[in-house]
Amino acid sequence: MSPKTIKFLQYASIAWIWIFVLSVDVWIISLLIVARRLHDAINASVGIGIIAIPLFLLIATALTYVFFGLQKHREVDETRGGNP
Amino acid sequence: MNGNEIAAKDDALFRSIEYTGKNFYYAVGIFVTVIAFAAFLYLGQIISGLGVTGMAQPVSWGFYIVNFVFFIGISHAGTLISAILRLSKAEWRRPITRMAEVITAIVLAIGGLHPILDLGQPGRIWHLATSGRLQSPLLWDVTSITAYFAASTVYLFLPLIPDIAILRDRGTKPRWLYQFLSWGWQGTPKQHKVLNRTINILMIGVIPIAVSVHTVISYIFAMTVQPGWHSTIFGPYFVVGAIFSGIAALLIVMIVFRKVYHLENYLKEIHFSYLSILLLIMSLLWFYFTFCEYLTTHYGNEPDEMRVFFYKFSGDFAPYFWAMILCNFIIPVAILSNKKTRKIKGILFASFTVLIGMWLERLIIVVPSLANPRLGYPTGIYIPSITEWALFAGGIAVFMLGFLLFAKFFPLISVWEIQEGRASSIKEVAHRLRSYLPDELEEDEIKKALH
Numbered sequence: 001m002s003p004k005t006i007k008f009l010q011y012a013s014i015a016w017i018w019i020f021v022l023s024v025d026v027w028i029i030s031l032l033i034v035a036r037r038l039h040d041a042i043n044a045s046v047g048i049g050i051i052a053i054p055l056f057l058l059i060a061t062a063l064t065y066v067f068f069g070l071q072k073h074r075e076v077d078e079t080r081g082g083n084p
Numbered sequence: 085m086n087g088n089e090i091a092a093k094d095d096a097l098f099r100s101i102e103y104t105g106k107n108f109y110y111a112v113g114i115f116v117t118v119i120a121f122a123a124f125l126y127l128g129q130i131i132s133g134l135g136v137t138g139m140a141q142p143v144s145w146g147f148y149i150v151n152f153v154f155f156i157g158i159s160h161a162g163t164l165i166s167a168i169l170r171l172s173k174a175e176w177r178r179p180i181t182r183m184a185e186v187i188t189a190i191v192l193a194i195g196g197l198h199p200i201l202d203l204g205q206p207g208r209i210w211h212l213a214t215s216g217r218l219q220s221p222l223l224w225d226v227t228s229i230t231a232y233f234a235a236s237t238v239y240l241f242l243p244l245i246p247d248i249a250i251l252r253d254r255g256t257k258p259r260w261l262y263q264f265l266s267w268g269w270q271g272t273p274k275q276h277k278v279l280n281r282t283i284n285i286l287m288i289g290v291i292p293i294a295v296s297v298h299t300v301i302s303y304i305f306a307m308t309v310q311p312g313w314h315s316t317i318f319g320p321y322f323v324v325g326a327i328f329s330g331i332a333a334l335l336i337v338m339i340v341f342r343k344v345y346h347l348e349n350y351l352k353e354i355h356f357s358y359l360s361i362l363l364l365i366m367s368l369l370w371f372y373f374t375f376c377e378y379l380t381t382h383y384g385n386e387p388d389e390m391r392v393f394f395y396k397f398s399g400d401f402a403p404y405f406w407a408m409i410l411c412n413f414i415i416p417v418a419i420l421s422n423k424k425t426r427k428i429k430g431i432l433f434a435s436f437t438v439l440i441g442m443w444l445e446r447l448i449i450v451v452p453s454l455a456n457p458r459l460g461y462p463t464g465i466y467i468p469s470i471t472e473w474a475l476f477a478g479g480i481a482v483f484m485l486g487f488l489l490f491a492k493f494f495p496l497i498s499v500w501e502i503q504e505g506r507a508s509s510i511k512e513v514a515h516r517l518r519s520y521l522p523d524e525l526e527e528d529e530i531k532k533a534l535h
Contacts, residue, residue, distance in 0.1 A: 001260035031218045045218035052227050059234050062282050069278030070267045
């Protein structure tokens with residue numbers, strides 16, 4: 001597999017993670033809207049939403065930070081081993 | 085020195101990846117057969133409905149929910165234990181954390197899918213997206229398990245990156261997979277800084293997530309006013325039980341893979357000794373919670389509660405209840421509190437009994453409360469069908485196959501953390517010791533003591 005294809009797949013995987021996380025967050029927000037409309041345990045729902053929404057965003061941010069951090073701090077010499 | 089030269093010292097850790105023996109294929113064949121049999125019976129359930137199970141009124145939750153709680157409980161082995169050991173800078177954690185994290189990721193996926201089995205028609209899961217309501221603790225479960233699964237997978241993947249890069253540099257096949265997953269890791273100091281910073285953040289974040297998951301699972305029972313379920317201590321009781329069964333599962337996996345892949349040089353007696361003491365403590369803690377739970381019920385003497393109570397203590401479920409006490413408390417305490425029996429064989433036996441005992445505990449929580457309805461109906465009967473047994477076996481087979489396949493592609497012991505330990509552990513521990521002790525000690529004295 002060519003380096004370009006691998007690079008593309010890596011970026012695609014990061015994009016996929018964001019799609020997943022944002023989908024979950026949108027779903028939770030939609031549940032909050034339903035809870036508000038039906039006057040249905042709104043306090044508990046908001047409590048869960050407040051914790052869950054940033055949590056998923058944090059997970060995606062952590063992965064993105066590592067991915068771009070590793071890309072940014074690569075050395076030019078590609079033959080260097082992957083050791084600490 | 086490049087990656088290959090450094091890693092050559094730890095060749096034993098790559099043997100499972102670079103060499104595939106006949107036994108690997110036999111094991112895969114056995115697990116795939118069990119899974120195929122379970123899938124075949126599950127197909128029958130989809131066609132015929134939940135009538136093929138032993139569930140009926142009033143016992144409308146059976147093996148699927150029992151196994152759901154059981155598998156999610158085991159998942160606490162990994163990320164939680166790994167995060168606590170990392171956070172407390174326990175140096176002996178290095179060969180353990182990876183296995184623990186893999187258990188979490190695989191078992192969470194298996195456990196999380198069990199409620200779908202319980203739905204009968206799997207298509208009904210779509211109603212969750214379209215008509216779900218956050219009012220229900222079941223939906224809290226979905227949210228927390230998804231969060232824990234996402235966090236655990238990331239927490240497994242990030243410390244794996246340097247090892248994937250070593251495999252890439254060794255030219256291990258499939259090369260594209262390691263190039264893709266290594267994310268351009270070269271082991272530069274700045275890359276290390278980025279990775280360690282993120283692992284540290286996740287390490288702290290993952291602990292409350294793990295605790296919340298099993299607390300929330302307990303709420304699907306505790307939030308009802310059902311006798312035997314409506315308890316304020318169910319949250320911590322479930323968390324303690326989860327960590328307890330998780331440690332037992334971790335010990336079994338460590339002992340089995342140590343033997344199969346000849347990892348005796350990495351997983352030493354001391355690792356088992358430390359973890360088994362943790363298992364012993366959890367056994368005592370579990371008994372304390374069980375005692376509190378049943379004592380308050382008995383003292384309250386509320387008629388509906390007492391029906392469930394005696395159903396467990398001296399009724400139809402008494403054999404399971406007393407077997408649970410034997411497996412979760414009497415056997416592990418007897419074995420693990422004695423230095424002579426706290427050897428690998430004894431620890432393996434105690435861990436197996438704990439897993440059986442914890443599964444029985446889940447069964448004892450789920451079924452008796454449903455079998456004894458508060459309205460004037462007769463006591464219900466629940467006899468699991470072959471479909472339920474097969475799907476239980478299938479779940480275990482998926483776990484074993486998943487673990488085996490992981491070991492085929494990735495090191496089960498974190499190579500870079502072992503190397504990091506060799507390079508800097510003694511210095512770090514010496515420095516830490518100096519900061520603990522009241523007297524100023526010379527570095528040589530500490531090093532001598534450490535050796």
